[in-house]
Amino acid sequence: MKKKCLNCDEEIYVKPSHFERKKFCSRSCKTEYQKKNPPLFWKKMSKKVRVFCSFCGKEMLRKPSIIQKNNFCNKQCRRMYLIKNAHQINQHLRKRVEKICKICGKTFDVPKNREFSAKYCSKTCLGKANGERGKAQYKKRIIVTCNNCGKKIEKKPSVARNLNFCSVHCMGDYYERTRMFSGENNGAWxxxxxxxxxxxxxxxxxxxxxxxxxxxxxxxxxxxxxERELSVHHIIPFRAFNGDWEKANELSNLITLCEYPCHRKRHSQEIWLKI
Known part of the structure; x- marks a missing residue:
């Protein structure tokens, strides 16, 4: 179908389906025509209003329809503004309830979500409550004897065991003297x-x-x-070769591992395979 270009009146051929849409013979004609007759959206552009970013103060052009109470030039400015003024935003939407402090009896208000967890009006009252609680728990302690040096020590009933020690050194001395976890008593024996x-x-x-x-x-x-030399592990245990150290120490049977945890894991897996 034939049609005339809106800018130069030159005849152009268009598809029937494009008859209403096709209006110009080229892009240059379209540009010239729009310069002479600015489109409607260009007119809307001229109606933009100058506003300032609520955080950094930068000047911007915005359509009147999208101007709000607070305007921002980018997402970062909006984020920083919200962080700075978080204590003032939507405070009217926060539901608060009144509670009575269990220490001083003073009335104080807390957000609705802390209605059942809030018990004290301040850190001072919380500290006093913890002190009273600690005294009550301390009275329940029992006296036990260190199994190594015989020293009397106080412990909570929940942590008292058959073997009690006053220090790590006493525990180590006791285990070394009794060989409780050595030789056949060791799980890795x-x-x-x-x-x-x-x-x-x-x-x-x-x-x-x-x-x-x-x-x-x-x-x-x-x-x-x-920060130290790595260990070398026998993939097939050395004892499985019945003293044939040449075969046991072949490079194909050796692998480099860190002592903890990898080397120990390998040995623990060997123990479980034997069980």
Whole structure:
């Protein structure tokens, strides 16, 4: 279908479906026509009003229909304004209830959501309440004897045990003297310790660490980060080779691990496999 360009009156061919929509022969004609006859939205642009950002004071142009009590130039200014004036915003919407302080009897108000949790009007009253509570709990303490040095100590009934110690040192001395967690009493006991892994153990250990780039193969920590030498673990336990240290110490049977927790985890898994 033929139609005339609105700007230059040149005839143009358009599809029937585009007859109402197509009005210009080119973009340049459309631009010239709009300069001569500004569109309606351009007229609306001229009606914009100058306003100022409520946070930073920056001048802006806004349509009258979107101007509010507080206007912002960007989201960051709006966020900072809300943070600065949070104590003044929507206070009329907060429901408050009155409570009576359990220490001084003074009446105070709290938000509705703290109706059942608020008990005291101030930190001073809270401190006094904690002091009274502590005195009551202290009276319930019992006297027990340190199993290592015999010293009398006070403990809450909930933490008193069959074995009680006055300090960590006393606990360590007692465990060392009685060998409570040593040898057969240890959960990781596997029939005795093997201290000698053969004449080539040190060399093979060094080669395994070099092969693994001085890095734990389970968690990825390096010796520099671990601040000490990493351990070398026998994938198949050394005792399974019945003293054949050459086969036990082959590099294919060795892996570099950090002592804690990876090396200990490997040994704990071996114990569970035996059970």
């Amino acid at each position: 596997a029939g005795g310790d093997i201290e000698y892994y053969g004449p080539n153990w040190r060399a093979q250990r060094r080669k395994a660490r070099e092969r693994d780039n001085f890095t734990c193969q389970d968690c990825g920590i390096t010796e520099a980060e671990y």
